[in-house]
Amino acid sequence: MGAVKEPRALQIFNTVGSSVNENPxxxxxxxxxxxxxxxxxxGDKSISHRSVMLGAMAVGETRVTGLLEGEDVMATAAAMRAMGAHVEKTGAEWRIHGVGVGGLLQPDSALEMGNSGTSTRLLIGLIASHAITANFTGDASLSKRPMGRVIDPLSAMGATFTTSPGGTLPLMMTGAEPAVPISYQLPVASAQVKSAIMLAGLNTLGITTVIEPVPTRDHSERMLRGFGAQVDVGEEAGERVIRVHGQAELTPQRIEVxxxxxxxxxxxxxxxxxxxxxxxxxxxxxxxxxxxxxxxxxxxxxxxxxxxxxxxxxxxxxxxxxxxxxxxxxxxxxxxxxxxxxxxxxxxxxxxxxxxxxxxxxxxxxxxxxxxxxxxxxxxxxxxxxxxxxxxxxxxxxxxxxxxxxxxxxxxxxxxxxxxxxxxxxxxxxxxxxxxxxxxxxxxxxxxxxxxxxxxxxxx
Incomplete structure (x- = not known):
């Protein structure tokens, strides 16, 4: 499965979050x-996740109203803080001070994803083209979910992974330096996989291409364009083709979710x-x-x-x-x-x-x-x-x-x-x-x- 290595010394990972199993x-x-x-x-969960991530990758202050304050989105916010961004709530508004594309810092501890598959897959993509190592942990439910569908294309871009048996969390990844642009045809329609590859393409020199058999939710394309990235979307041979131009400079935005x-x-x-x-x-x-x-x-x-x-x-x-x-x-x-x-x-x-x-x-x-x-x-x-x-x-x-x-x-x-x-x-x-x-x-x-x-x- 791409550059996945045999599980080794999994005790380096913190315990899988399991608080939701206690006191039902x-x-x-x-x-x-x-x-x-x-x-x-x-607020829309998909848009909320992307608002925080892309705000953290812009230079300057992004302001977001209507952000979903559920545990999944808060897991994304905590991860971006751990990698250098400032994410805070002031009144009814969330303010995100970004580090710029390529500016993510090495987190000091494991990134705890709770139950959020979206946080996990999108953040794996975002980090895949940065020269940092990150450990991902989650609760018992998330730790059963396979990550191979994002690991395969991101491995082709140069990232390396050590997973638990079955390609699940806990998972350690090391981003590529430099990452290699790829053209990847999704084997099954998945907005999460598409978005992970697109986010990896932000900090990758050249053009990263994703080909969809059928269209999936397009929040990533819309929001990336809104932040100033060059994203070309077209149709070729009956399939939807998305091209992300790398080394993007994102500008902060005001977002109403x-x-x-x-x-x-x-x-x-x-x-x-x-x-x-x-x-x-x-x-x-x-x-x-x-x-x-x-x-x-x-x-x-x-x-x-x-x-x-x-x-x-x-x-x-x-x-x-x-x-x-x-x-x-x-x-x-x-x-x-x-x-x-x-x-x-x-x-x-x-x-x-x-x-x-x-x-x-x-x-x-x-x-x-x-x-x-x-x-x-x-x-x-x-x-x-x-x-x-x-x-x-x-x-x-x-x-x-x-x-x-x-x-x-x-x-x-x-x-x-x-x-x-x-x-x-x-x-x-x-x-x-x-x-x-x-x-x-x-x-x-x-x-x-x-x-x-x-x-x-x-x-x-």
């Missing part, structure tokens, strides 16, 4: 009332399913590479209206009014998967209550997220009374026709320390007779600390 906080979610009023979800569509997804599904709901979700980012769930829900019959459409920092944004509607099962086009890959767990909940059969395919990526989300959701929904068949690359769900599911009785749903499984099954609990108990709500804080409070508020 279970909760039973039950139906109470329709979702009404208005709410605003936290739109609401995260992945967080809004839970409320869109809940309001669609619960009779009497009429909910306005404000300031939702609707980047075309991220908005697949809105279109899929509409295809299922959802009543979702966009109002106050506008552009914020180069990203399309709107308020979404969602009202209860009877949903129908559909055959979900696999081509839509990259634009809603994180939203499939809660889409499965919608399918479990729809009229007829919903078929999903091409979701292999869900097996290597914070958990195997296909298996985890199939097990959890079945325990709640849904009719689910798991296939190699998707789920087939026969909906209840709008009738509440039974809910869970006895043992709680196992969320596998996965925040999206926890939130999806919390929404499922709202459309059951007995409710759904999940084993631990604390992983939710990795991406959506206010989830429970907003959900409770919308139902009062």
């Amino acid at each position: 906080t279970p909760r039973r979610f039950t139906a109470t009332a329709p979702l009404t009023g208005r709410l605003r979800v936290p 739109p609401g995260d569509p992945s967080s809004a997804a839970f409320f869109m599904v809940a309001a669609s399913l619960i009779e009497g709901s009429d909910l306005l979700i404000e300031n939702v980012g609707l980047n075309p590479t991220r908005a697949g769930l809105v279109e899929v829900l509409r295809e299922m019959g959802a009543n979702i209206e966009e109002t106050n459409a506008r552009e914020v920092g180069g990203e399309p944004v709107a308020d979404l009014r969602v009202r209860h509607a009877e949903l129908r099962g559909i055959d979900v086009d696999p081509a839509v998967a990259p634009s809603m890959i994180d939203e499939f767990p809660v889409l499965f909940v919608a399918a479990a209550l729809a009229n007829g059969r919903t078929v999903t395919r091409g979701l292999d990526e869900l097996r290597v997220k914070e958990s195997d989300r296909l298996s985890a959701m199939a097990t959890a929904l079945t325990a709640a009374g849904a009719r689910v068949e798991e296939t190699a690359d998707g789920l087939i769900i026969d909906g209840s026709g709008g009738e509440p599911l039974r809910g869970t009785i006895g043992a709680p749903v196992i969320t596998h320390l996965d925040h999206r499984i926890a939130m999806s099954m919390a929404i499922a609990g709202l459309v059951t007779k007995e409710g759904v108990e999940i084993d631990d709500t604390r992983p939710i804080a990795t991406s959506f600390p206010a989830f429970e409070a907003l959900l409770d508020e919308a139902m009062t």
Whole structure:
């Protein structure tokens, strides 16, 4: 696997973070009332990560409002501080004083990534073209996730890696000096892998090229251009080709982070399913590479209206009014998967209550997220009374026709320390007779600390 070496002296790594395994906080979610009023979800996680990273690579002060303050983004902020950037909050604004491209410093200790796969893969890319060595550690869930898909191309650029068995964290990497530009065709669509290579290309002399079989979320391309990097995007032979010109000089920016569509997804599904709901979700980012769930829900019959459409920092944004509607099962086009890959767990909940059969395919990526989300959701929904068949690359769900599911009785749903499984099954609990108990709500804080409070508020 590229320049991966045999694991050696893994005791040099600090212990894998495992605080989330201690003292779990279970909760039973039950139906109470329709979702009404208005709410605003936290800032987009993908854009928040990139705001901090690119702000740290610019010379001067970048100011960010609406930054998601979940544990994942805070892990990114802590890592950038460890490598020389100043990242601090002043009032409602985050201020980032960068070190410039090529200016990252050797961290004094391991970079603790918690549960954040995005932090890990993007930072590995960013550091890969710097002459520093970094140790990456994470919690028990993150430490099961394979890193080979970023290690392979970054090894070709000259970085070297020592991993745990199976290519997982704890992981030590030494960046290349100098890094070599590459042209890399992604074997599977992955915005994280694409972004890791692009970030490595920032400090690499020459042009680094990434070829996508299908388009993935394009926040990195948009934001790199906004910071002043030269990024060329085109299509060749039916594939999307991105070229990053290295030795870039990034200029500081003012960024307003739109609401995260992945967080809004839970409320869109809940309001669609619960009779009497009429909910306005404000300031939702609707980047075309991220908005697949809105279109899929509409295809299922959802009543979702966009109002106050506008552009914020180069990203399309709107308020979404969602009202209860009877949903129908559909055959979900696999081509839509990259634009809603994180939203499939809660889409499965919608399918479990729809009229007829919903078929999903091409979701292999869900097996290597914070958990195997296909298996985890199939097990959890079945325990709640849904009719689910798991296939190699998707789920087939026969909906209840709008009738509440039974809910869970006895043992709680196992969320596998996965925040999206926890939130999806919390929404499922709202459309059951007995409710759904999940084993631990604390992983939710990795991406959506206010989830429970907003959900409770919308139902009062």
